[in-house]
Amino acid sequence: MGPQRARAGPHDPRPRLGLGSARGLGRPRRRPARARAGDRARRGRPVGAGRAAGAAGPRPDAADGAGRWGPGGPVPGSRVPVQLRAGALGGPGLATERRPRGDATMTTIENANPSADHATVFVILDAGRSDYVREDAMPFLHGLSRTGYRGSFESPPGFAQRTTMFSGRYPDTSGNFSQFVFAPERSPFDWVESLGPLGKLVRPRKVLAPTRWAIDWITAKKTGHFQTDPAWIPPEFMPYFAMCEDTQPVFEDGALGAPSIFDLCREHGLAFRYLAHPVSGDDEEVFDTLVRELRQHAPYDLYLAQFSITDEGGHEHGPFSDAMQQRFLRDVDAKLATIHALLSTRYDSWDLFVVGDHGMAPVEQRVDVLSALAETEAEPAEDYVVFVNSTLAVLWYLTPKGRKAIRAKLPEIEGARVLDEDERRDRRIPTEERWGQDMLAAESGVLFWPDYFHVRDSTVRGMHGYLDKSDEGLGMAVLASSDPVVEPREADPRSLVDVFATLCGLLGLPVPDTQEGTSLLDRARREPPVAEPEQEPPEPEQVVSDG
Template structure:
């Protein structure tokens, strides 16, 4: 071991949506990262997957899943209901929604990812939001401890990216800490692949170009790390994959055609890949359930399956009924967006398009099989 180098650094690189099927047929750091594993994701969007990676827990344990859930008693959004009196052509514009989201986030001092998306303002006082705190700091979880709680308690000198910053800035921040030789563990956050795949789909040559850019950047990270550490252990992981959208379903209009009163008979959120319903009388549940049985390209998830997926929540927090679309079927319009996109995730974790990836230059510990195992890998690599 060199007298001028630190002994070891373990670097975990999180690339959002770098799915196993996205990598299929593509070359990406094959020689550098010969150990390659397919990991099963968890059911839900990144708002569920990332907390599971950071804690090793399933959604019902850490209590992070879809962003919005029915809870009029705790809703912080009651003042926003007045915006429902304004023309939707104004308040539903993307720029207007983003501006209002920033104001709300600052007013309530939310430190996590926060976006109002397209929840109608006239109903927004019926909902609460699950990611109010920064997930990437100690104490950031709704329940349970994340890797940063363990790193802090163990006194491990570490680096973590600012998830709000662009990828280039996160790369430069990591390089600066590597040059000091003082950290022994690093988590690099790279989010742009997810947005690209939503826009162009996994078959696009733009994905190959982005992978080539990642490879060049990580080669430079490895070069700098090797100058300051005797051993450099590199792991590249993801949270889910991406399916190509082939069908659109207007689920919202189908439900509204029943003539039921939103907020009195039922409440619903329409995510991109699922409808989540709360019922305020038994007859409403029966009518909506019967309707959903006739909607092609999706199915209602039984309680037993939700239990197996780790998504059976106390008090039906995130929905009394979950109607999930088949992979490649998109709900349009939804409360997450009003326009169709090319790629989407948030489908059943058993579908191949949902599988995540783990690539490394050393054999990963504990034979990881699911994204929850990335947490145990990080603990083992950091000594936390």
């Protein structure tokens, strides 16, 4: 068992910043957000217009002869066609010319501004371990880390890292702990019971994937819900579960139940670009879109982009495989180098914040929790319900018989241990029954298999979500900026909740009282100069008149 995290919350002794305290968070030279929004409005730029990702077409530098590109982007005055799907933005220096070409539009860049004022790019490197930032693995990012803040983030338990990063709250505060929550009264999958014997076809095999897609499609048609993918939950258990974090896109107004970074941007007139799950899961699409829009000076204050190859490749090949160390990391490193080059040459000021949302551990042992529970006299979906994630199995009891039989079996399961309520509370794991009456946690390196997110005929050599981080490692933290407030500094591990307050500081936004983190800039910034005390003016001399 790894070390327990000290409880942090409303009574956390760490300094916290309330509303109106964005001043001094690390950008004392920048104008307030509202003033910058007014500048954009006068220049004809949209404010507060957070948008989801558009699709990427060919990279701008691959345009075939219709325009001229310099090292930093289009040569002013040239006409460079860029393929975009419908919905491409116009902006300063952009003239959008619609031409029928399948589902694409042709965007022409005329007299693009050679420089914009500021951009903050926040890159989530999914499962980006902090020890990936090495000269032999990611030479560019390693060098960049020496110019600014470098450290690591520890992810809270559970599988709702986006809520943690985007709103600065732990799972027991946010109410988001996993993709699914026990909620039979509002499950969108209640109709699955009507499948009867056909439900037996829904099994986690590659060849049976169309059955999962069919349930997703039918559920969406029946309910109109935003997210209806049932993963590989056994059909007999589906009617007990509802979506949690993905009830609507996380960047929409009020989506996370407390002010998010996107809500604050809208409130204070800043525009953002969201290029991450669930809008896109294609790294090349995300990269091409980001590069194109940085070159075009698209009117965004904040870009949020996610690269997933480190998670996908880590699961399939393992975090220390040759494929990861020699191919995937080098590929991401090259992408980050391109992003940095555009920021440093095309913008007056910029921030590049690279975060690993969690680590990845090699899988050494598989444990079949479902088969172990089947050895008891309790019947699934009659006496108990279980949700098997890769490193955490959560149980609910429908009858006293199920409670007695399953609780007697849990301590016998190899490579796992039962979490008591005190440990759940200490680790900031929600203790409400909807998040489980019992929890079984995998020891480091143990994979609960089969689980509800992978097909049985797949290869899984890496996993995350362990309570013990000794093998999984921590996520990377690299912050570089044109602002000298971000000085070279190597810091101790921090909690992932600190990402939110840091983003607020970079954007000059107030930090709401609902969040629980501390900005990285609080520790990295320079102390403000001490003003000389003002001297009181001398007393005026009294003039006595002779008259």
